[in-house]
Amino acid sequence: MHRLIAVSLALLCACLPGASLPALAGEDAHPVAPPPACVNNKGETVSFESVEGGRKGLAAGMARRDGEGRPIVMRANFAAAPEPFQKFIDRHECAHHQTGDVDMPHPPRNGPEHLMNEAVADCIAILRLRDEEGFGEAGLKQVSEALAADMKGIGFPEISVSSRLRNIESCFSRDGNAAQLIAARLKERGLE
Numbered sequence: 001m002h003r004l005i006a007v008s009l010a011l012l013c014a015c016l017p018g019a020s021l022p023a024l025a026g027e028d029a030h031p032v033a034p035p036p037a038c039v040n041n042k043g044e045t046v047s048f049e050s051v052e053g054g055r056k057g058l059a060a061g062m063a064r065r066d067g068e069g070r071p072i073v074m075r076a077n078f079a080a081a082p083e084p085f086q087k088f089i090d091r092h093e094c095a096h097h098q099t100g101d102v103d104m105p106h107p108p109r110n111g112p113e114h115l116m117n118e119a120v121a122d123c124i125a126i127l128r129l130r131d132e133e134g135f136g137e138a139g140l141k142q143v144s145e146a147l148a149a150d151m152k153g154i155g156f157p158e159i160s161v162s163s164r165l166r167n168i169e170s171c172f173s174r175d176g177n178a179a180q181l182i183a184a185r186l187k188e189r190g191l192e
């Protein structure tokens with residue numbers, strides 16, 4: 001357990017200058033990937049819903065509770081993103097439910113707590129793609145390229161893009177899986 005906590009602290013350092021959300025994507029019409037299984041830290045099933053709006057040509061996701069308090073992930077413009085990146089966005093947003101972010105007060109935007117939440121969500125997403133979807137280096141590259149293109153298109157500085165990609169790459173090559181990272185995160189927060 002000590003090792004997992006150390007790893008999440010290392011994530012913070014790798015990610016501080018960058019990573020804001022939601023995750024976003026490209027131009028052409030792509031088939032839309034089926035959503036992944038997603039259960040939050042309270043055992044509630046998270047549903048995925050396509051929504052209108054958002055920035056044209058950019059796929060985006062948002063994790064929240066709906067008007068009835070049900071946990072959902074909103075998917076906007078997913079057909080604009082290559083399928084591997086859609087899958088990344090889904091799992092990133094799911095991670096905000098799995099780690100309890102959705103039910104906590106939103107930390108100040110781009111402050112250290114917020115960036116940590118984003119770094120952990122990115123890490124969980126890429127580990128799930130590696131371990132559950134069989135993503136190898138080629139899949140990692142597709143995700144990284146789509147993410148970088150969108151972040152640059154939106155106007156993120158290069159250092160934000162590169163630090164976020166570095167975190168994702170380092171997560172991809174680490175030992176341990178998404179479930180362990182989620183468990184460590186919940187323990188840190190007293191939500192286990």
Ligand SMILES: [Zn+2]
Nearest residue numbers: 021022118121
């Ligand atoms: Zn996020």
